[in-house]
Amino acid sequence: EAGVTQFPSHSVIEKGQTVTLRCDPISGHDNLYWYRRVMGKEIKFLLHFVKESKQDESGMPNNRFLAERTGGTYSTLKVQPAELEDSGVYFCASSQDLTSGRVHNEQFFGPGTRLTVL
Amino acid sequence: AQSVTQPDIHITVSEGASLELRCNYSYGATPYLFWYVQSPGQGLQLLLKYFSGDTLVQGIKGFEAEFKRSQSSFNLRKPSVHWSDAAEYFCAVGRNYGGATNKLIFGTGTLLAVQP
Numbered sequence: 001e002a003g004v005t006q007f008p009s010h011s012v013i014e015k016g017q018t019v020t021l022r023c024d025p026i027s028g029h030d031n032l033y034w035y036r037r038v039m040g041k042e043i044k045f046l047l048h049f050v051k052e053s054k055q056d057e058s059g060m061p062n063n064r065f066l067a068e069r070t071g072g073t074y075s076t077l078k079v080q081p082a083e084l085e086d087s088g089v090y091f092c093a094s095s096q097d098l099t100s101g102r103v104h105n106e107q108f109f110g111p112g113t114r115l116t117v118l
Numbered sequence: 119a120q121s122v123t124q125p126d127i128h129i130t131v132s133e134g135a136s137l138e139l140r141c142n143y144s145y146g147a148t149p150y151l152f153w154y155v156q157s158p159g160q161g162l163q164l165l166l167k168y169f170s171g172d173t174l175v176q177g178i179k180g181f182e183a184e185f186k187r188s189q190s191s192f193n194l195r196k197p198s199v200h201w202s203d204a205a206e207y208f209c210a211v212g213r214n215y216g217g218a219t220n221k222l223i224f225g226t227g228t229l230l231a232v233q234p
Contacts, residue, residue: 003161004161033221033222035222035224040226041226042122042224042225042226042227043162043208043210043222043224043227044224045221045222045223048220048221055220056220056221059221091161091162093162106164106167107164107222108161108164109154109161109162109163110161111159111160111161112161
């Protein structure tokens with residue numbers, strides 16, 4: 001079974017440009033999370049989807065960030081316009097249904113997308 | 119506020135030596151605790167987790183961790199380190215959310231180097 005995949009693995013853009021990151025969760029996982037690690041800092045939560053709905057977006061830094069999960073499958077995270085402080089590694093994670101009684105606590109992480117804004 | 123502290127940014131140990139990575143947390147309720155490892159070019163891999171019960175938990179790759187409520191700690195240990203253990207290690211805490219977890223709060227990570 002394939003794990004969580006993310007595309008691209010690296011992206012280098014100039015300040016003011018737009019970048020879209022993609023995450024494909026493990027098939028059947030309803031929960032999808034985005035996290036970000038700025039260099040030297042901790043990994044920080046951005047938001048959480050349950051299927052196509054945003055369950056918690058309390059970690060989104062500002063309105064330049066837009067996350068979508070149309071159809072409840074893959075997700076995209078768009079940064080528009082990108083700023084220097086957006087540089088970092090963006091991780092995606094997925095987990096199974098939290099509510100069905102088939103409790104599964106583990107979040108499976110992808111390899112991350114390294115974003116560099118010049 | 120909830121937080122996780124990993125006081126050691128870098129640690130170097132000799133192959134075959136024992137290892138202990140420290141993790142302290144601040145959390146208002148009973149936490150769910152995790153240790154993840156990231157090898158170069160890889161995603162975060164779960165080493166072990168603690169939800170309840172026995173405070174000494176066993177994980178993959180020979181790792182174990184002990185939950186000490188009185189010290190708000192969840193230190194990771196391994197009796198004999200292998201060169202392949204060189205990686206970055208992250209401690210994380212999650213909310214006790216009806217038996218499962220929601221978002222994770224991470225520490226800043228500890229980068230482990232292993233000397234031959």
